[in-house]
Amino acid sequence: xxxxxxxxxxxxxxxxxxxxxxxxxxxxxxxxxxxxxxxxxxxxxxxxxxxxxxxxxxxxxxxxxxxxxxxxxxxxxxxxxxxxxxxxxxxxxxxxxxxxxxxxxxxxxxxxxxxxxxxxxxxxxxxxxxxxxxxxxxxxxxxxxxxxxxxxxxxxxxxxxxxxxxxxxxxxxxxxxxxxxxxxxxxxxxxxxxxxxxxxxxxxxxxxxxxxxxxxxxxxxxxxxxxxxxxxxxxxxxxxxxxxxxxxxxxxxxxxxxxxxxxxxxxxxxxxxxxxxxxxxxxxxxxxxxxxxxxxxxxxxxxxxxxxxxxx
Numbered sequence: 001x002x003x004x005x006x007x008x009x010x011x012x013x014x015x016x017x018x019x020x021x022x023x024x025x026x027x028x029x030x031x032x033x034x035x036x037x038x039x040x041x042x043x044x045x046x047x048x049x050x051x052x053x054x055x056x057x058x059x060x061x062x063x064x065x066x067x068x069x070x071x072x073x074x075x076x077x078x079x080x081x082x083x084x085x086x087x088x089x090x091x092x093x094x095x096x097x098x099x100x101x102x103x104x105x106x107x108x109x110x111x112x113x114x115x116x117x118x119x120x121x122x123x124x125x126x127x128x129x130x131x132x133x134x135x136x137x138x139x140x141x142x143x144x145x146x147x148x149x150x151x152x153x154x155x156x157x158x159x160x161x162x163x164x165x166x167x168x169x170x171x172x173x174x175x176x177x178x179x180x181x182x183x184x185x186x187x188x189x190x191x192x193x194x195x196x197x198x199x200x201x202x203x204x205x206x207x208x209x210x211x212x213x214x215x216x217x218x219x220x221x222x223x224x225x226x227x228x229x230x231x232x233x234x235x236x237x238x239x240x241x242x243x244x245x246x247x248x249x250x251x252x253x254x255x256x257x258x259x260x261x262x263x264x265x266x267x268x269x270x271x272x273x274x275x276x277x278x279x280x281x282x283x284x285x286x287x288x289x290x291x292x293x294x295x296x297x298x299x300x301x302x303x304x305x306x307x308x309x310x311x312x
Contacts (some may be wrong), residue, residue, distance in 0.1 A: 033303055034206045037221040043229040044308045045192065046187050048156070048220040049292030051086075051178035052146040054098070055134055059118045060144065062097040074114040077111035080104055083150075086181035087157035091168055094259035098177055101142040102149065108140065149174055150186035154193055156224075157182060162214045166202055166276060168259035169193065171248075183220050191237050194244030195229060197276070202289035203295045205301050228305035232286040240286060250275040 041047065054060055061084060062070055071078055077099070084098040097114060105187065109115060123141035126134055137145055151174045158181050160167045171193070178184050185192065195201055204227055210217040218224075248273040251262055261267055281291050287305075289298060 007256070018103075027192070031154070033307065035222055035226050035306075037219075039221065040224040041225045041227070042306070045229055046185050046188050048183050048224045049148065049180045050220065051155075051180045051184055052144045052148055053180040054190075055126070055137055055145040056122045057143075059122035059125060060099045060142075062099065064095040067095070067097055070114065073114055077112050077115050080108075080112075080115070083176040084179060085155070085172065085176050086179040087159055088181070090155060090182060091157055091160070091259045093260075098144075099142075100149070100177055102147045104142070109241045123163075144177075146180075148186075149177060150183070150184070151186065151240055153178070154185040154188040154196070155182045156185070156196070157219050160218070161283070162216055163265055164263045165199075165265065166197055166263060167205065167216060167218065168263045170251075181219065183224070190241040190244040194240040194279055195283055196246075197244065197247060197279060199276075199280040199295070200283050200289070200298060200302070201227060201288060203298045206295075206301075207299045226306060228302055228309055230283070230286040230288075236286040240279070240280045243275070243282045246275040247272065247279055262304055 062081065069079070075274050080099060080101055081097050082100040084096045086096075088094055089096050099117075099118060099121075101109065109119065119142045123138050126138035126141060129135050129137075153172055154169055155168060155172050156169050156177055172178065174183075205216065205218065205223050208226065209219060209223050230236075248271065251259075253271055254262060254269060262269065262272055284293070284298075287301070289301060293301075
């Protein structure tokens, strides 16, 4: 059967049916592009990394219901305990801790019997692991598989509800250890936070990310490293930094609420919604985008920017 002539391609965008020049695999009116994994960003931005994998059988982790008893019985261990945060802890404000024993001397560890019990249990768990990579970690049973502990960093949950307009991101500090269920950007600034929390980045994320069931599955190699960043003027960057800080300030008005509460589409406080909307407008201006642009139109422009960047 021959190819049909004069067939129009139509897209449903924001409730409106429009004619498209070319519908690509992401259902966008843009060139046929396939976003592949990339180890480094196509733009000059701080690298995103995956957090620390405990790989410990739970032995180096102190759960909320055992924390008080543990520090009561082993008070000298307190200097070597840090908050532990994965996606669930970060979004839902759940409490969790871990033994962070990087560079702690063997002499000190030997003086902490409950800590030693956990180290020995971790060693046994790793020695009995089915894969060789984890077995090798038995040589360092006091440590997580990775030992990243940056002074300041942005965190991005790997999995987030598809009901949220924005993936809740935030800043954490060296007193908190991120697990491998978070991606982190050490030494990132308010400017980077403002871009990442904008509707522009969220539109890109929704178009190219994977899904876990229906939830968004953020990927540094797909979403972050392929994202085309803007080239703002000094003034535009300053405005993005200000609007990013306004988002953090709006969150701080509700210290008793988790990010899950604050970013619930039904419960989102007005101050936070307005701060995000202002940040969206500021970021779109930095791209030269019209604030009346639909999300699909925004993604189409991002695909065009992406094409120019990778063809350089």
